[in-house]
Amino acid sequence: MSGGGTSVRCEALSFRYRPDEPAMRFDCAFAPGRVTSVMGPSGSGKSTLLALIAGFERAESGRILIGDADITRLPPARRPVSIVFQDNNLFAHLDVAANVGLGIAPDLRLDSAARGKLAEALDAVGLAGYETRKPGALSGGERQRVAIARALVRDRPVLMLDEAFGSLGPALRAAMLDLVADLHRRMAMTVIMVSHDPDDARRIASDLVFIDGGRVAAQGPTDRLLDDGENETVRAYLGSRQTPS
Numbered sequence: 001m002s003g004g005g006t007s008v009r010c011e012a013l014s015f016r017y018r019p020d021e022p023a024m025r026f027d028c029a030f031a032p033g034r035v036t037s038v039m040g041p042s043g044s045g046k047s048t049l050l051a052l053i054a055g056f057e058r059a060e061s062g063r064i065l066i067g068d069a070d071i072t073r074l075p076p077a078r079r080p081v082s083i084v085f086q087d088n089n090l091f092a093h094l095d096v097a098a099n100v101g102l103g104i105a106p107d108l109r110l111d112s113a114a115r116g117k118l119a120e121a122l123d124a125v126g127l128a129g130y131e132t133r134k135p136g137a138l139s140g141g142e143r144q145r146v147a148i149a150r151a152l153v154r155d156r157p158v159l160m161l162d163e164a165f166g167s168l169g170p171a172l173r174a175a176m177l178d179l180v181a182d183l184h185r186r187m188a189m190t191v192i193m194v195s196h197d198p199d200d201a202r203r204i205a206s207d208l209v210f211i212d213g214g215r216v217a218a219q220g221p222t223d224r225l226l227d228d229g230e231n232e233t234v235r236a237y238l239g240s241r242q243t244p245s
C-alpha cells in the first residue's frame with residue numbers, strides 16, 4: 001500500500017449524455033496528496049466528473065492528466081484510480097476476504113504476498129477477523145470499510161469516493177471520514193470525495209471543487225469557500241441548504 005498521491009487535472013473536459021443537451025465542461029485540478037471535496041447541487045454533474053476521471057464515461061474533447069500522464073483514452077482498469085460508491089460495492093455471495101481480494105486479482109489467485117497485503121488492508125480499516133463474513137452479515141459502515149479495503153489493496157495513488165458514506169447516519173459517517181483522513185495521512189493518496197454535506201468537507205478536505213450546472217463554479221481552499229463566503233454561487237448554495245423546507 002504505497003499510495004503516494006499524484007495530481008489530477010481536467011482540462012476543458014467536455015461531455016454530454018445526449019446529443020440534444022448542452023455539454024458539461026470541467027476545468028479543475030486536484031492537488032497531489034490532498035483531500036478535495038466535490039460539492040454542488042443535485043444533478044450538477046459531480047458523479048459525472050468522477051465517472052469521467054474513472055473512465056466509465058468518455059469525454060467528447062479535453063484531457064485528463066494524472067501526474068504527467070494523459071489518461072483520457074485509457075480504459076478504466078488501466079487508470080491509476082480507485083472508486084468507492086454509496087452502494088453496490090460488494091458481491092453478496094463472496095466473503096469479506098474474497099471481496100477485498102478481487103482488488104488484487106480478479107481470479108482470486110492470491111499468493112502469500114497478496115494475502116499479506118489483504119490482511120494489512122483489513123487491519124487498516126479495522127476489520128481484521130472479519131475475513132469469512134458475507135456482506136449480508138455486516139453493518140452498512142462495515143460494508144463500506146470492506147469497499148475501502150478493496151480500494152487500498154489496488155494501490156492506486158488516487159482514491160475517489162462518490163457519496164460513499166451517504167447512506168450512513170451522522171455519527172457513523174463522521175467515523176468513516178476520520179478513517180479516510182487517517183488512511184490519507186498514512187498513505188498520502190490524492191483523495192477526491194463527493195459529498196452533499198459542507199460539514200463532511202470541513203472535516204477532512206483541505207480543498208473544494210464546486211460544481212454548478214455542469215461547470216466548475218469555484219475551486220480553492222475549503223475554509224475560504226465555505227466559511228469566508230468567497231464565492232457567490234457557493235454562498236447561495238449554502239444559504240439554500242439552511243432554508244427550512
Ligand SMILES: Nc1ncnc2c1ncn2[C@@H]1O[C@H](COP(=O)(O)OP(=O)(O)OP(=O)(O)O)[C@@H](O)[C@H]1O
Binds near residue numbers: 040
Ligand atoms: N446515465 C445518464 N444518462 C443520462 N443523463 C444522466 C445520466 N447520469 C446522469 N445524468 C444527468 O446528468 C446530470 C448530472 O448528473 P450527476 O449524476 O453527475 O449529478 P450529481 O451532481 O452527481 O447529482 P446528485 O448529487 O443528485 O448525485 C443530471 O442532469 C442527470 O440527470
